[in-house]
Amino acid sequence: MATTRRLGAEDSVTRHALLDAARALLLEEGYAAVTSRKVAARAGLKPQLVHYYFATMDDLFLALVRHGAEINLDRQARALASPEPVRALWDFATDPAGATFTMELAALANHRKAIRAELATYAERFRALQAEALREMFGRVDSGVGEVAPESLAFFMTALAQMLVMEDALGVEGGHKEARELIARLIERAGKPQR
């Protein structure tokens, strides 16, 4: 294995078209629909081109992870720098496209080592950046049963956002309306950081 097969250039227009098509398929039909044939068809290209630009399908998925993560790191940074960072962060976390993208990749990663490692690294980076921002805003927060570390606060927020969006997509709604209202009140209260 590991023959020295040639690959297309990273900045190729065709390569970008394939990545775009793959991302669209991932969102619309799930990771199982991201096959060389379907990706190519969506981009109006031949299936073999996928393997010219990406040695294996795993490589394509890795490129997808990196590209999506970099874009979202940007978006998150902007949210954290906004006048209402907590609200902006929540809006960012509950964006359906972003949440779907993450959930699909997580499901895929569950059984593909290389992708899992890459996704985990990015996830920790996201959380650390959120935690840092929350720490600056609030320090440790009292929960009524002890203090909450910023990292945990970031986890709670992301977890609830992801599951809300995911269940919405499935058509599960029990408890959502009141949960969203409660979170809205928490964000309202957090609007003006204590320090």
Added chain:
Amino acid sequence: MATTRRLGAEDSVTRHALLDAARALLLEEGYAAVTSRKVAARAGLKPQLVHYYFATMDDLFLALVRHGAEINLDRQARALASPEPVRALWDFATDPAGATFTMELAALANHRKAIRAELATYAERFRALQAEALREMFGRVDSGVGEVAPESLAFFMTALAQMLVMEDALGVEGGHKEARELIARLIERAGKPQR
């Protein structure tokens, strides 16, 4: 379509073996690995038998959903009837196998209508049963920013449990330790219901 092809009996031993194999594959390698060939191989049977007992792969998945859900409804009922229902419910929700099973099916369901509908129906049932039990135990709970309905409480609990387990599986751990400790304290406090 819809030809009147014959199907095997529901109580067939072979059928059960196939379902067991499918469940194991789903847990170990993800839904994409649940193919007629792999399921059969795992059960030591011929691939064509899958289609004798399940007209389509969707039918196999549906059977898997129903079987898994019925077992878990039982487990949840036992948890709710235990001396420490809140703790038992949390332990049940954070069981890795159960959470993985759910997440895989959710990812699959995202893009398969029939499975999505079935899964959503069961999910609502789980939540309603949890909510009913929590309502009997606590009524509405004060959160510091208004009351929390039992249904929302159930959602929060399940969401956090699922994401904890899922991130653990991916190797993401930021904020988990303190989050688990905080939840443990909450459960401790909830140990003795107020009414």
Added chain:
DNA sequence: GTCTATACTTCGATAGAC
């Protein structure tokens, strides 16, 4: 540097033998 012709494997599904 870019794309095509082609090979080989695995997929879901059907028709028909026992």
Added chain:
DNA sequence: GTCTATCGAAGTATAGAC
């Protein structure tokens, strides 16, 4: 009622032409 022989489509990947 149970299982097998077989099919056409779709999957990843390689070697080689432009």
